[in-house]
Amino acid sequence: MAIQSKLPIGILGATGMVGQRYIQLLENHPWFEVAWIAASDRSSGKTYGEAAKWRLDTPLPDRIARMILSPAEPEGAPKIIFASVDAAFARELEPKFAAAGCAVVSNSSAFRMAPNVPLVLPEVNADHLHLIEEQSWRKDSGGYIVTNSNCTVMGPVLALAPLQERFGIEQIFATSMQAISGAGYPGVASMDILDNVIPYIPNEEEKMEEELLKLLGKLDGKVVRPLAARMSASCNRVAVVDGHMVSVSIKLGKPATKEEILAAWEGFRPLAGQHLPTAPDQPVQWAEQPDRPQPRLDRNRGNGMAVTVGRLRPCGLLDWKFTVLSHNTIRGAAGATILNAELLRSLGKFDPAPPPDISGALTRKQTIEVLDDFAAAVSGGGSRGLGVV
Numbered sequence: 001m002a003i004q005s006k007l008p009i010g011i012l013g014a015t016g017m018v019g020q021r022y023i024q025l026l027e028n029h030p031w032f033e034v035a036w037i038a039a040s041d042r043s044s045g046k047t048y049g050e051a052a053k054w055r056l057d058t059p060l061p062d063r064i065a066r067m068i069l070s071p072a073e074p075e076g077a078p079k080i081i082f083a084s085v086d087a088a089f090a091r092e093l094e095p096k097f098a099a100a101g102c103a104v105v106s107n108s109s110a111f112r113m114a115p116n117v118p119l120v121l122p123e124v125n126a127d128h129l130h131l132i133e134e135q136s137w138r139k140d141s142g143g144y145i146v147t148n149s150n151c152t153v154m155g156p157v158l159a160l161a162p163l164q165e166r167f168g169i170e171q172i173f174a175t176s177m178q179a180i181s182g183a184g185y186p187g188v189a190s191m192d193i194l195d196n197v198i199p200y201i202p203n204e205e206e207k208m209e210e211e212l213l214k215l216l217g218k219l220d221g222k223v224v225r226p227l228a229a230r231m232s233a234s235c236n237r238v239a240v241v242d243g244h245m246v247s248v249s250i251k252l253g254k255p256a257t258k259e260e261i262l263a264a265w266e267g268f269r270p271l272a273g274q275h276l277p278t279a280p281d282q283p284v285q286w287a288e289q290p291d292r293p294q295p296r297l298d299r300n301r302g303n304g305m306a307v308t309v310g311r312l313r314p315c316g317l318l319d320w321k322f323t324v325l326s327h328n329t330i331r332g333a334a335g336a337t338i339l340n341a342e343l344l345r346s347l348g349k350f351d352p353a354p355p356p357d358i359s360g361a362l363t364r365k366q367t368i369e370v371l372d373d374f375a376a377a378v379s380g381g382g383s384r385g386l387g388v389v
């Protein structure tokens with residue numbers, strides 16, 4: 001599909017750790033252009049250069065440094081919002097933007113588990129986007145909310161999706177070692193994290209468990225049936241800047257050899273040929289060396305969008321165990337939102353909303369047909385995919 005001109009997007013939470021990644025990843029993006037930025041009242045009215053403590057290792061683009069931060073209100077904002085504020089603020093702000101007709105592509109946890117809000121990872125469950133049509137904002141103003149997952153669960157889900165598809169998964173035991181950038185800026189005090197491991201991250205284990213099962217769940221009409229697997233997560237904060245590592249043990253639905261598991265990861269390329277600019281060619285990459293993956297050496301694979309798996313070996317309790325690493329502020333946050341937005345753009349979900357009358361109903365029906373095509377294409381069962389949108 002030919003993309004004619006760049007779409008203006010707004011960033012809510014632009015000054016934060018994830019907001020900075022949006023700005024970095026969207027510089028020179030072929031489809032989207034940052035046209036509006038907002039953060040808290042503390043930042044509103046200031047230039048981005050004054051308000052943000054830029055913490056990334058590429059220069060802050062001049063154009064963005066000079067932009068003025070708007071109040072966090074929908075008036076004057078573009079119709080596509082990349083949202084990354086704390087859940088407490090997101091709970092109040094995101095519905096306001098959706099009610100004003102904005103497509104809110106969110107990174108916050110506030111609505112991830114709402115029954116009518118898609119929690120989407122394009123390689124895994126693009127068909128869950130059907131749920132957009134169940135949101136009242138969509139019917140009233142054309143606006144909606146789509147979310148990506150918690151940063152820690154993203155790596156395990158990408159690694160588990162091809163195994164679930166081929167062998168089924170019955171039990172998952174996961175222990176995380178999470179980077180400090182996952183707590184935002186300034187995050188955990190250096191006196192607390194240096195020379196230390198903190199075995200508690202509020203609400204993280206619950207999020208990991210419930211989001212994993214929703215992401216790997218099946219859309220059944222208007223609801224997602226979570227994966228029927230037992231899951232236990234333990235989450236720890238470690239003194240790494242970027243990159244969440246997770247040790248995973250699994251019990252499969254049917255036996256699989258090491259070669260079959262490696263082949264499942266190698267062959268997992270559900271977005272191949274869809275031309276989404278941020279999608280990595282190989283989303284799950286195998287690291288053969290016995291001491292990999294490691295955050296410093298592997299987090300930037302696939303421009304930070306690929307996850308690295310290693311240390312696949314038999315598990316004494318369940319069937320198999322392995323280690324998975326993902327870049328938490330790219331694959332686990334800003335890159336995930338951008339990839340969701342690319343998918344939405346490709347599916348025509350950013351096109352002007354139809355008026356809420358009979359023609360609107362027809363358009364929604366057509367949209368659902370297109371999503372069916374897409375779901376069939378990503379699961380290997382169809383040939384039309386995004387090309388028909």
Ligand SMILES: NC(=O)c1ccc[n+]([C@@H]2O[C@H](COP(=O)([O-])OP(=O)(O)OC[C@H]3O[C@@H](n4cnc5c(N)ncnc54)[C@H](OP(=O)(O)O)[C@@H]3O)[C@@H](O)[C@H]2O)c1
Pocket residue numbers: 012013014015016017018019038039040041042043044051072084085086087089107108109149150151181182183184185186328329332333
């Ligand atoms: N860091 C990660 O790896 C990661 C991964 C996945 C998901 N997330 C989620 O993404 C969200 C943001 O995380 P972060 O790490 O970027 O946090 P952060 O560095 O603390 O940034 C928070 C952002 O929210 C803004 N903000 C605070 N209060 C606000 C309000 N009342 N209204 C509007 N904006 C407000 C801040 O603006 P000011 O600068 O003006 O205070 C800042 O731009 C959180 O929901 C987090 O759970 C983070």
